[in-house]
Amino acid sequence: MKSIGKYILFIGSLFVNRERFKTYVQLTLDECINIGINSLVLVSIVATFIGAVSTIQTAYNLVSPLIPDYVISQVVRDLTILELAPSITAIVFAGKVGSNIAGELGTMRITEQIDALEVMGINSVSYLVFPKVLASLITYPMLVVIAGFLSIMGGYLAGVYTGIVTEADYIYGLKVDFIEFNVFFAMIKSFVFAFLVSSISSYKGYYTTGGAFEVGKASTIAVTNSCIAILLADYLLAQLLL
Amino acid sequence: MIEIDNIKKSFDGKEVLKGISGVFEKGKTNLIIGASGTGKSVLLKCIVGLIKPDEGTVFYDNRDFTNADRNLKTDIRREIGMLFQGGALFDSKNVEQNVIFPLNVLTQMPLDEKLDRVNFCLQRVGLENVNKKMPSEISGGMKKRVGIARAIVNNSSYLFCDEPNSGLDPQTAITIDNLIKEITEEFNITTIVVTHDMNSVMEIGDYVMFLHEGLKVWEGSDQNIMKSQVKELNDFVFANKMMRTVRNEETPG
Numbered sequence: 001m002k003s004i005g006k007y008i009l010f011i012g013s014l015f016v017n018r019e020r021f022k023t024y025v026q027l028t029l030d031e032c033i034n035i036g037i038n039s040l041v042l043v044s045i046v047a048t049f050i051g052a053v054s055t056i057q058t059a060y061n062l063v064s065p066l067i068p069d070y071v072i073s074q075v076v077r078d079l080t081i082l083e084l085a086p087s088i089t090a091i092v093f094a095g096k097v098g099s100n101i102a103g104e105l106g107t108m109r110i111t112e113q114i115d116a117l118e119v120m121g122i123n124s125v126s127y128l129v130f131p132k133v134l135a136s137l138i139t140y141p142m143l144v145v146i147a148g149f150l151s152i153m154g155g156y157l158a159g160v161y162t163g164i165v166t167e168a169d170y171i172y173g174l175k176v177d178f179i180e181f182n183v184f185f186a187m188i189k190s191f192v193f194a195f196l197v198s199s200i201s202s203y204k205g206y207y208t209t210g211g212a213f214e215v216g217k218a219s220t221i222a223v224t225n226s227c228i229a230i231l232l233a234d235y236l237l238a239q240l241l242l
Numbered sequence: 243m244i245e246i247d248n249i250k251k252s253f254d255g256k257e258v259l260k261g262i263s264g265v266f267e268k269g270k271t272n273l274i275i276g277a278s279g280t281g282k283s284v285l286l287k288c289i290v291g292l293i294k295p296d297e298g299t300v301f302y303d304n305r306d307f308t309n310a311d312r313n314l315k316t317d318i319r320r321e322i323g324m325l326f327q328g329g330a331l332f333d334s335k336n337v338e339q340n341v342i343f344p345l346n347v348l349t350q351m352p353l354d355e356k357l358d359r360v361n362f363c364l365q366r367v368g369l370e371n372v373n374k375k376m377p378s379e380i381s382g383g384m385k386k387r388v389g390i391a392r393a394i395v396n397n398s399s400y401l402f403c404d405e406p407n408s409g410l411d412p413q414t415a416i417t418i419d420n421l422i423k424e425i426t427e428e429f430n431i432t433t434i435v436v437t438h439d440m441n442s443v444m445e446i447g448d449y450v451m452f453l454h455e456g457l458k459v460w461e462g463s464d465q466n467i468m469k470s471q472v473k474e475l476n477d478f479v480f481a482n483k484m485m486r487t488v489r490n491e492e493t494p495g
Contacts, residue, residue, distance in 0.1 A: 017312060019347055023346075107333070108333075111328055111330060111333075112326040112328060112330040113330050113331075113332055113333070115292055115326065116324065116326060116330040116332075118291075118319075119290050119291075119292065119319060119324045120320065120322070120347070120348065120396075121316040121317070121318075121319030121320040121322075122348075127347075
């Protein structure tokens with residue numbers, strides 16, 4: 001409970017005693033590159049393969065001849081939009097970006113760089129963490145959209161080129177009974193997950209004490225806590241919105 | 243001038259500072275000395291506001307810093323420059339970006355003026371042609387110089403140095419010490435240096451405060467330190483052979 005209270009105060013301090021708006025523009029752009037663009041390759045690879053595997057495994061499980069082939073892409077589509085793109089990408093995001101944020105802030109803490117900012121009269125939480133959270137909120141939904149597209153494309157490649165499903169069936173399955181709200185739901189999830197990963201990892205990194213060993217530990221805890229938070233939020237959002 | 247009044251601080255029930263008071267005057271190099279674990283760095287962190295004291299008050303030129311509101315605290319902090327033990331340079335920025343950083347964040351100066359100021363400060367600390375080097379590409383002594391340049395770039399009124407010559411060879415350590423003293427006198431700022439290096443005490447200590455187990459047990463100038471009758475201070479000062487030799491030569495028989 002004490003940790004949660006400290007985390008809430010930490011989040012509150014993002015918005016007080018901030019520097020000039022101009023200062024944050026460049027910082028946020030730098031973080032967008034660091035957090036978003038630099039995650040693109042990993043997210044793309046993971047999404048494409050997950051889509052491909054989902055297609056093959058769905059086809060493997062649909063053994064009844066009464067079920068039409070287009071159901072495969074229908075399943076892959078809903079699975080991708082509702083879960084794989086926002087949630088599995090979030091786990092990957094937590095592993096890559098979360099550990100990076102916690103490691104960076106942890107190192108800044110133990111080498112007194114954060115103290116240096118504080119002594120200069122700069123709100124170090126706002127200066128260091130706010131751009132990371134904002135950049136995550138900007139770039140992560142974009143990554144989810146790309147991941148969703150690539151996952152469905154991966155499914156298409158695996159399905160069509162191995163003869164599991166015809167191109168026409170796959171495309172028909174993508175269109176049939178499409179619920180637009182699912183995309184909106186995926187976007188809500190992506191904003192929530194982006195905030196959780198960036199803020200929890202920043203919190204863990206910012207309050208690191210000790211040396212190199214503790215920085216490593218903080219990175220691991222940041223990833224673990226982010227993953228747990230993602231799964232909890234995933235469940236709660238599904239309960240509330242579906 | 244910085245005044246501290248009855249500063250107390252405990253961690254997990256252990257009293258680290260037991261009520262320390264003192265006055266650090268402007269234009270002088272004020273030293274806080276003592277053995278490891280006596281609370282020197284904690285006292286310094288209480289003075290600059292990185293740690294909130296349990297009791298007591300810190301005054302910057304008669305302005306109550308400890309109980310100040312957020313705005314006054316920020317204003318005072320913007321007059322502070324600090325050199326950290328490891329330099330605390332920002333790893334992701336080169337030397338020039340490190341030194342210009344306070345100007346970028348805290349002022350609205352035009353870029354050419356900021357660069358002039360950065361170059362002036364780097365030259366003042368004896369560094370040239372290192373503007374584009376990263377912190378990982380320069381030596382420990384150079385990092386300290388860059389740290390000093392960053393600390394004074396914003397025309398600071400107060401300079402704090404935490405173990406400025408730790409990890410440096412004796413010659414570089416003396417150079418850094420002298421640089422701190424020169425800058426203090428040249429810009430008429432209030433400087434507080436935390437150290438356990440007796441060479442620093444003898445080189446630059448205009449005013450020396452000696453801490454032992456969280457208490458101030460002696461204060462005075464570097465001239466008087468050798469004549470002190472305080473046992474804890476004598477144990478500290480004459481711990482090394484060189485200082486004992488100096489004492490024996492000064493007081494034969």
